[in-house]
Amino acid sequence: MGAPLDDAALEAALAKLPGWSRREGKLHWEHRFRDFVQAFGFMTRVALLAERANHHPEWFNVYGTVRIALVTHDAGGITAKDVALAREILAAV
């Protein structure tokens, strides 16, 4: 699970992750919620999923906007752990 995904594997993964893209070597996602209450409620769900997976996002928020970047620093790239967390995040929106 440690090795970065190659291009083919990454493309296959992205095909099943609507709204996610590859940017600067990370999995990237952005969403605009109705307001801060909705955005931070979502962030709390993601925080729980991330802590359970012991794999944490780089993320930014202002009001209803949430931007998430996923990468496995230890592996120096996007791995199956990032794809798995991205999938969980999508299911939690």
Added chain:
Amino acid sequence: MGAPLDDAALEAALAKLPGWSRREGKLHWEHRFRDFVQAFGFMTRVALLAERANHHPEWFNVYGTVRIALVTHDAGGITAKDVALAREILAAV
């Protein structure tokens, strides 16, 4: 806004608050979410709404279950503040 609602006002309010009932002098609500992640994400939204309103619930959680009771202790009963927060909570489920 401080005085407890009389029976007629309370019945009228409850008619617009599906799922809420009057129990032991408090507004009562219970919901079972899919899992703890969904339940606690919801609780975080309610926490934000409550802090903004400066009116806080009595609440219980175990796994996906959340129980909320609302009352205005200072007024010794259910007031318009409880009804307003109940309405916001419903909108945040």
Added chain:
Amino acid sequence: MGAPLDDAALEAALAKLPGWSRREGKLHWEHRFRDFVQAFGFMTRVALLAERANHHPEWFNVYGTVRIALVTHDAGGITAKDVALAREILAAV
């Protein structure tokens, strides 16, 4: 890890868990925080620890007060999982 602790093991565990007690067959703890912001910030830390451990509390909050009960329902009693989570909760206060 699944079996309930016997009395001797439980007493030994409680000796290292200041503020926790045994009540109605559960590990019990209560704390009064300065205000709701402090209380709910603490609850969020506990929520993360609980989700990571896949072991969730029964808990109650009103304003600054937080009450937690821990038990392992599957085992029908207090187990090492409850003691471990209680220890993590203490470290997170």
Added chain:
Amino acid sequence: MGAPLDDAALEAALAKLPGWSRREGKLHWEHRFRDFVQAFGFMTRVALLAERANHHPEWFNVYGTVRIALVTHDAGGITAKDVALAREILAAV
């Protein structure tokens, strides 16, 4: 309260906000917590304070690191609202 603070007022405010600085026209703060649990517990406290003040941060997190930028977009600069929230955030660390 709406107008941006002039330089003198801003310097006076910053003198009472240890760890905060002015950067690109915003109040800026960064802290490294022990781990994600501590960082996100703090973020939840800040979220509650922000929602109560109806004034929300631009913020970034990865693991234990939290970066916050405060500015009043409507006013086109740093106002007393930003200083007040910065002070509350400091008290919540």
